[in-house]
Structures are given as C-alpha cells and as structure tokens.
Amino acid sequence: MKRRSAAASSEAAAIEATAAAWVAQRDGGFSPEEAQAFAAWCAADPRHAAAVARLEGAWQALQQLRDFRPAAQRHPDRDLLRPPAPARRAPVLRLRHVVPLALAASLTVLAFWWTGRPDASAAGEHYATTVDGYQRVTLADGSVVELNGSSEVVVQFTAATRHVELRRGEAHFTVARNPARPFLVQAGDIAVRAVGTAFNVRLGREDIEVLVTEGKVDVAPPALLAPAPASSPSPAPGASTPRYPVLTPTRLTANERAVVHALAAPHAAPPAPVVERLAPERVRAALAWQGPRLVFVDTPLAEVVTQFNRRNQLQLVVADPALATLPVGGSFRAENVEAFVRLLESDGDIVADRSAPGRILLRRP
Known part of the structure; x- marks a missing residue:
C-alpha cells in the first residue's frame, strides 16, 4: 500500500510539474507545434487538464498580486505600462526577471496554496x-x-x-x-x-x-x-x-x-x-x-506588432528602432488594435501617428 501510495504521489507531482511548465510556456507564446503538443498532452489524461485548470487559478493569483490596483478607475490603468527599471519608463505589465523555469516553479508552489485555500x-x-x-x-x-x-x-x-x-x-x-x-x-x-x-x-x-x-x-x-x-x-x-x-x-x-x-x-x-x-x-x-487574445510576457514590441499585424488589416509600424526591443506584457484582444495602441500612448513614452491610411506608426515623442 505504501509503495502504491508513494508511486501515485510521485506521478501526481510529475503531472503538476509538467502542467506548470506548459502554463509558463503558453504565457510566453506557443508555436503551432507547441500548441498542438500541449493540446495532445491535455487530452491524453483527464488529470492533465485538471492540473492545468488548477494552475490557471494559481496564475490568476499571481496576476492579482502583480496587478493589484484600487478598484475604482475611470481611465485605463497607466501602470499597465510599467517601467522595467527606475531610470526608464516602458509600456509593460510584467513579472520582473521571470524565466519559464522560475515561473513554472512559482506556479507549482503557489498551486498547493491555491487549491487548498x-x-x-x-x-x-x-x-x-x-x-x-x-x-x-x-x-x-x-x-x-x-x-x-x-x-x-x-x-x-x-x-x-x-x-x-x-x-x-x-x-x-x-x-x-x-x-x-x-x-x-x-x-x-x-x-x-x-x-x-x-x-x-x-x-x-x-x-x-x-x-x-x-x-x-x-x-x-x-x-x-x-x-x-x-x-x-x-x-x-x-x-x-x-x-x-x-x-x-x-x-x-x-x-x-x-x-x-x-x-x-x-x-x-x-x-x-x-x-x-x-x-x-x-x-x-x-x-x-x-474573442481570441494575445498574451505576452516581456515580449519585444517588434514581435508584438508582428502578432497584431497577422490578424488585422490595420497595420502597426515601429518607426523608431529604439522601440523595437521594448518589453511588453499583458493580455490583449487580438482584433482590438486601437485599445492596444491607446495603452502604449497612455504613459507618454510612445506617440501613435495615424496620418497614413491603414497603418499606425509608433515612435518616441
């Protein structure tokens, strides 16, 4: 009995760890092959999908700790575009210094607290x-x-x-x-x-x-x-x-x-x-x-723009090369380009030029 119990516990821990790694990788962005592999893993065993669901709750808890703001706001939260360092302001909603393995470990630890709360x-x-x-x-x-x-x-x-x-x-x-x-x-x-x-x-x-x-x-x-x-x-x-x-x-x-x-x-x-x-x-x-959403974690602005442009007729152009590597994070509606641009503009570090038909140029003030 003890051996079977230990084996079951070890298997459950392995499933939890794998689910945490998948969730962390998914929030960084899946390739088509990775998305297919993730779907296959979830479908292979009901425990896999259940572990992912639990860890999504843990991820929401991390989001709440990171994103806590006063409840009553009449305008978009300017802190959604938060600087990565005191000397630089940047449009980013982020967990600082997060890498997939560290995030997966955090999710695994937090999941035990979250599911038992x-x-x-x-x-x-x-x-x-x-x-x-x-x-x-x-x-x-x-x-x-x-x-x-x-x-x-x-x-x-x-x-x-x-x-x-x-x-x-x-x-x-x-x-x-x-x-x-x-x-x-x-x-x-x-x-x-x-x-x-x-x-x-x-x-x-x-x-x-x-x-x-x-x-x-x-x-x-x-x-x-x-x-x-x-x-x-x-x-x-x-x-x-x-x-x-x-x-x-x-x-x-x-x-x-x-x-x-x-x-x-x-x-x-x-x-x-x-x-x-x-x-x-x-x-x-x-x-x-x-509708479909785009989720980014410390993703360079140039890559974010590419993702939006693949899904919309209205095209974004990074007109200032210095902005191309700017890290961006958050969850955005894939078809709502204007809402994304408004968030970029709201902190004052990016100006959107709409003078050209069918595209928006992003540059520094």
Missing part, C-alpha cells in the same frame, strides 16, 4: 477590469468567470451556495457542476441560478440581459432562487421599488436570451422578461468580446 470570506473576493480590460478568473470550485471591460464582480461561496454579484458591466460564467451547491449570479434586482452550465450576464443602464450558451438557467428575483449571503445588507426602510422586477422564475435554455427592462415609472406594472432564441451567429456576435 478556504472559500471566500464574508467580505467576498473582488475582481474588476478597466475600460479596455479583460480578466479570466478560475474560482475555488473550478468555475470560470470572464470579465469584459469596465466590469466588476464580488464572489462569495458558502457551504450551501456559490454566490456572485455582478456590480457593473458584463461577465460570462462557465459553471462547474455541483447540484448540491447552486451557482447564483445576482445583477441588479434579478438573479440567475445554474448548476452546471454556461451563460452571459450584462448589466446595462436600462436593462439586464442574460444569454445562455450551454445548459439551462432560471432567472428571477434573488429571494425566489436562493437566500442572499449572510453579509448581504438588508433593504433600508422605505427602500424604492426594484428597477428590474421579475415576479416568477423564467427558464432559459441554450441560445436563449432574456432581457429585463427597467420600470417605466416607480409604480408601473412590472414588464415581463423578453425571451428570444438567437441564431448561432447572433450568439457569437454577442460574445465577440471574448
């Missing part, structure tokens, strides 16, 4: 993005939350319920199946309950939109779906009528969207959710913000 405290775990931001978070239960720009969520897990509050913006949820522990997303005055499914929630100024991409969910006021967490504040005496009332649960299935409109007046009759089935192309359009 307790559920969120009463205050909840907070995640937010800037205007052009994007964040992918693997929660403690294995569920995945993807945040669009200008979005904010608070996660609070209890023994009975997995509760997420969408405070602003838009998020997509891929829920790990657990029938004994429902997954509840609250947005404004409505909630979405799921067990194991995938759906998108957008909290707008005048409406709330729920789009199911896999499985089924119920949409209703939070009180009809699950009790609010103990830390949730009670309504103040004389509180106003909810702006987005839903009197009975509405069941949605894959490719269905429900839109709950605000009340026309404080005492108006509550509107019923508008439910429609979307064609696949409309679903893809609604989720276009999740």
Whole structure:
C-alpha cells in the first residue's frame, strides 16, 4: 500500500510539474507545434487538464498580486505600462526577471496554496477590469468567470451556495457542476441560478440581459432562487421599488436570451422578461468580446506588432528602432488594435501617428 501510495504521489507531482511548465510556456507564446503538443498532452489524461485548470487559478493569483490596483478607475490603468527599471519608463505589465523555469516553479508552489485555500470570506473576493480590460478568473470550485471591460464582480461561496454579484458591466460564467451547491449570479434586482452550465450576464443602464450558451438557467428575483449571503445588507426602510422586477422564475435554455427592462415609472406594472432564441451567429456576435487574445510576457514590441499585424488589416509600424526591443506584457484582444495602441500612448513614452491610411506608426515623442 505504501509503495502504491508513494508511486501515485510521485506521478501526481510529475503531472503538476509538467502542467506548470506548459502554463509558463503558453504565457510566453506557443508555436503551432507547441500548441498542438500541449493540446495532445491535455487530452491524453483527464488529470492533465485538471492540473492545468488548477494552475490557471494559481496564475490568476499571481496576476492579482502583480496587478493589484484600487478598484475604482475611470481611465485605463497607466501602470499597465510599467517601467522595467527606475531610470526608464516602458509600456509593460510584467513579472520582473521571470524565466519559464522560475515561473513554472512559482506556479507549482503557489498551486498547493491555491487549491487548498478556504472559500471566500464574508467580505467576498473582488475582481474588476478597466475600460479596455479583460480578466479570466478560475474560482475555488473550478468555475470560470470572464470579465469584459469596465466590469466588476464580488464572489462569495458558502457551504450551501456559490454566490456572485455582478456590480457593473458584463461577465460570462462557465459553471462547474455541483447540484448540491447552486451557482447564483445576482445583477441588479434579478438573479440567475445554474448548476452546471454556461451563460452571459450584462448589466446595462436600462436593462439586464442574460444569454445562455450551454445548459439551462432560471432567472428571477434573488429571494425566489436562493437566500442572499449572510453579509448581504438588508433593504433600508422605505427602500424604492426594484428597477428590474421579475415576479416568477423564467427558464432559459441554450441560445436563449432574456432581457429585463427597467420600470417605466416607480409604480408601473412590472414588464415581463423578453425571451428570444438567437441564431448561432447572433450568439457569437454577442460574445465577440471574448474573442481570441494575445498574451505576452516581456515580449519585444517588434514581435508584438508582428502578432497584431497577422490578424488585422490595420497595420502597426515601429518607426523608431529604439522601440523595437521594448518589453511588453499583458493580455490583449487580438482584433482590438486601437485599445492596444491607446495603452502604449497612455504613459507618454510612445506617440501613435495615424496620418497614413491603414497603418499606425509608433515612435518616441
């Protein structure tokens, strides 16, 4: 028994170490051959994919430690373009002096802490993005939350319920199946309950939109779906009528969207959710913000520009040779060239010249 246990432990450690090396290498950029080898390794054994998922959570923890900033920001975070040394300012979001082996070791060590950490405290775990931001978070239960720009969520897990509050913006949820522990997303005055499914929630100024991409969910006021967490504040005496009332649960299935409109007046009759089935192309359009992303870790600007140019008609040109080796790091939407250029410009060390049609010249001021 002891020999078998030791062998199993050794095998698990080897899988964890290999997964850490893959994750570190992936964030530095895969070649087509490496991407194919990584996919084959993940498919070869369910434990491989599970180890990668755990380490993605560890990677998110490293990102949070590195990227911690005050939550409320009206403009893109200028520190996304952070200098590599005090004497030089550079547009870089980076872990300094990171090499793949060191990063893999860090991920392996941090994974043991991350996978064994307790559920969120009463205050909840907070995640937010800037205007052009994007964040992918693997929660403690294995569920995945993807945040669009200008979005904010608070996660609070209890023994009975997995509760997420969408405070602003838009998020997509891929829920790990657990029938004994429902997954509840609250947005404004409505909630979405799921067990194991995938759906998108957008909290707008005048409406709330729920789009199911896999499985089924119920949409209703939070009180009809699950009790609010103990830390949730009670309504103040004389509180106003909810702006987005839903009197009975509405069941949605894959490719269905429900839109709950605000009340026309404080005492108006509550509107019923508008439910429609979307064609696949409309679903893809609604989720276009999740599109392919480019991830760089201390990558020279010239190489970053090459990656963007391969995917876009609008071409970037490094007009100043001194900028070619400038290290760049971060996660960027592959098709959003303008957002990337705005981040480069925001720190004042790079000027974008848009005078030529179809291209943007990058040079020093």
